[in-house]
Amino acid sequence: MAAVSAPSGPPETLSGRERILSAAAQRFLDAGYVETSLRDLAADVGMKAGSMYYHFESKDALLIAVLERGMSLMVDAFEEVVDGFAVAGVDNAIESAADQRLAAHITAHLRALHDNRAFTAGHVTLFRTAPQVVREAVLPLRDGYEARWTALLAEVLPDRSIDERTMLRLGLFGAMNASIEWLDTGRGTVDRFARLVADQFWRGVGSEPSEESSGKGKR
Amino acid sequence: MAAVSAPSGPPETLSGRERILSAAAQRFLDAGYVETSLRDLAADVGMKAGSMYYHFESKDALLIAVLERGMSLMVDAFEEVVDGFAVAGVDNAIESAADQRLAAHITAHLRALHDNRAFTAGHVTLFRTAPQVVREAVLPLRDGYEARWTALLAEVLPDRSIDERTMLRLGLFGAMNASIEWLDTGRGTVDRFARLVADQFWRGVGSEPSEESSGKGKR
DNA sequence: GTCTATACTTGGATAGAC
DNA sequence: GTCTATCCAAGTATAGAC
Known part of the structure; x- marks a missing residue:
């Protein structure tokens, strides 16, 4: 769902539009939206500023394209997990699976977030002050993405009030999304953080640290 | 500690520098740093753009002043909690007090963050892309503020590895600080969120919801 | 598809009058 | 302390040649 027109050929033959999009995403992430000039951006892809208007009608349209791609990737990742649990069969022990479902979605969220950092990070760092359009x-x-999480938490935490679930969801989002600003990229690191967040969110830090994530004592 | 030259008189007699500082903090929060022009800012305090240079040497200096005030307020709030536990006496049941210490600091952090929203929010929303100077x-x-939290978590979670404590701290920061972007101001709301975060962080969401924060079932 | 040239706007900062 | 006037730099966007 939410298909993104994917590039067909190898990286060298990316369309002009694709190359601009990637460069823009990276620059917006590093320097911010207003701080990024179309001149610099054009230089990144070996063009002049005026030429960009053949591919995008405005700077705003460029940002919109970056953010839409980023969120589509997040949605896709969420749906993949849903599909995975669907094929696993409906007659599972749904009670004890709640924490596992949550953990799977946390991992998927963090992987999608960091694997497509340039496109997704904009939602964390510059959506708030982006132009209204x-x-x-x-x-x-x-x-749509938030609604999926709202529904998930309703299923997984049925005894909590709506208010509490909202605050828990936004707290969890905050914990995960802020990692854009400090977590080293790399699958291993991301997965370790994901496991820690999932474990902490469900069991808390008051209980014993889980076996697989740390040996005994400090290492 | 970290004393901030506080205004002396009533709000009407705030110095020009103070009035500029408050207006700047608010505008930076609402619109972002680059998006805020000195002309707009001057209009907020009933001045012209050129006049601001009598009070601040540059726009950057203005942002620095805002951020320093914000962080000083956070540090002060942290130290107040430390002092509070100090007078409570050293011979307490230190083991069982770990979660209470943490909860007190979480509440203090969130209160300081939201009570001084204009000054503190900049650290969340625009520090990352602020000019290098x-x-x-x-x-x-x-x-300094982060070091205090690092030390706190080392005392409260001695069995965790340094890596884990770092990730837990940054996750907690993310959950708390992101609330700047969605939590309604107001002491009641902030305190409820603080209790939820503290409870969730220590005990997790897998256990029963605590008694005082929700009745039985959904309300 | 990309270039050059340029129109148009806005913003930070300074100088000097009052 | 605040004003007016102004300089200078930089950015988005457009027009038309190639």
């Missing part, structure tokens, strides 16, 4: 354009996709 | 100027204060 940009926010409005991207909002439907974002709302 | 700004980041460098404010970094010592930030490092």
Whole structure:
């Protein structure tokens, strides 16, 4: 779902639009939206500023494209996990599977977030102060993703009030998304953080550290 | 500690520098740093752009002042909690007090964050992309605050590895600080969120919801 | 598809009058 | 302390040649 027009050929033959999109995502992440000039951006892809308007109608449209791709990737990752649990069969011990479902979605969220860092990070770092037209354009996709998590938490934490679930969800989002600003990229690191977050979220830090994530004592 | 030259008189007699500082903090929060022009800012305090240079040597200096004030307020809040536990006496049941110490600091962090939203939010929303001179100027204060939390977690979670404590700390920071972007201001709301975060962080969501924060079932 | 040239706007900062 | 006037730099966007 939420298909993104994927590049067909090898990286060298990426379309002009694709190359601009990637460079923009990276620059927006590193320097911010307003701080990034179309001149610098054009230089990144070996073009001049004016030429970019053949591919994008405005700078805002460029940001919208970056954010839409980022959120589509997050949605896709969520749905993959859903599909995975669907084929696992409906007659599982649904009670004890709650923490595992949550853990799977946490891992998927963090992997998608970091694997596509350039496109996804914008939602964390620059959505809030983006031009209104940009926010409005991207909002439907974002709302859809949040709705999926809202539904997930309702299933997994049925005894909590709606207010509590909302705060828990936003707290969890905060913990995960802030990692964009400090976590080293790399699958191993991301997965370790994901396991820690999932374990901490469900069991808390008051109980014993789990066996596989740390030996006995400090290492 | 980390004393901030506080205004002396009533709000109407705030010095020009103070009024500029508050207006700047608010505008930076709402619109972002680069998006805020000195002309708009001057209009907020009933001045013209050129006049601001009597009070601040540059726009960067203005942002530095905002961020320093914000972080000083956070440090002060942390130290107040430390002092509170100090007078409570050293011969307490230190083992069982770990979760209470943590909860007190979480509440203090969230209160300080939201009570001084305009000044503190900048550290969440615009520190990352701030000009390098700004980041460098404010970094010592930030490092000091983080060091306090690092030490706190070392005392409270002695069995965890340093790596895990770092990730837990940054995850907790993420959960708390992201609330700047969604939590309604207001002491009641902030305190409820603080209790939820503290409880969730220590005990997890897998266990029963605590008695005082929710009745039985959904309400 | 990409270039050059340029129109148009806005912003940070300075100088000097009051 | 605040104003007006102004300089200078930089950015988005457009037009038209190639």
